[in-house]
Amino acid sequence: MPGHGRGNATTAPTTTKPRSHTLKRLVKYILADKLRVAVVIIACGLATTTMVLGPKIMGQATNVLFEGVISKMLPAGTTKEQAIAALEANGQGSMVDMVSSMDIHPGQGVDFGKVAMILGITACVFLCTVTLRWIQGWTLTRLVSNAVYRMRQQIEAKLDHLPLSYFDRVPRGEVMSRTTNDIDNIGQSLQQVLGEFIFALFSIIGTVIMMITISPLLLLISLIVIPFLLAAAYFIIRKSQPYYIRQWDATGKVNSQVEEMFSGHMV
Secondary structure, eight states: OOOOSGGGOOOOOOOOOOHHHHHHHHHHHHHTSHHHHHHHHHHHHHHHHHHHHHHHHHHHHHHHHHHHHHHHHSOTTOOHHHHHHHHHHTTOHHHHHHHHTSOOOTTOOOOHHHHHHHHHHHHHHHHHHHHHHHHHHHHHHHHHHHHHHHHHHHHHHHHHTSOHHHHHHSOHHHHHIIIIIHHHHHHHHIIIIIHHHHHHHHHHHHHHHHHHHHOHHHHHHHHHHHHHHHHHHHHHHHHHHHHHHHHHHHHHHHHHHHHHHTTTOOO
């Protein structure tokens, strides 16, 4: 019969808890630092607002340029109403509709001072977006680091109270994999996914509001496409998840083999 040393140990059976239970525990770790959570959410919301407003403000510069070009084409000394009447007399209905909705000054060119002012405001708005995103990322890094640190503390406390029979039954490499690789994966996943999820959520809300003000038809077309994108993402996740689990199971076995067979040997 085989001995009971660690070299012949077998991995203890594991049980998989429901995904909702795991998510609740992760949320509990994150919400333990409520101040940083609030900073991340506020910074993300403000960054999304400035990001959505930036293109709309910059669009005003395009309008000013176009209005200047049209104004230059119209006879100087005439009023806007006279220019519209002349266009109607010439049968240029499309130009009439365009000029009616514009702030034109016949005979004048492009107001480059106004264009420069709008572009300056746009640059400040985008600078605010970058700054707020940096604040969000920095705070989120501290938030996740503290959450992972608390996980490691609890794992260490748990290991200190485990009976020796557990360590005889479970390979040391398996234990190390769970206490290092798995925790590192949680930290990296939270760092990558949490910030992007919050930003994407605010971006969707801000974009929908902005598109309502610009073109409800364009918003409707976008909403029709979203379910197909979600279905594709769900399909990819379902297909890739088993491979992800197998990858880290294999990583645990490799760590177990290295720790049990090669640790302490001179190479």
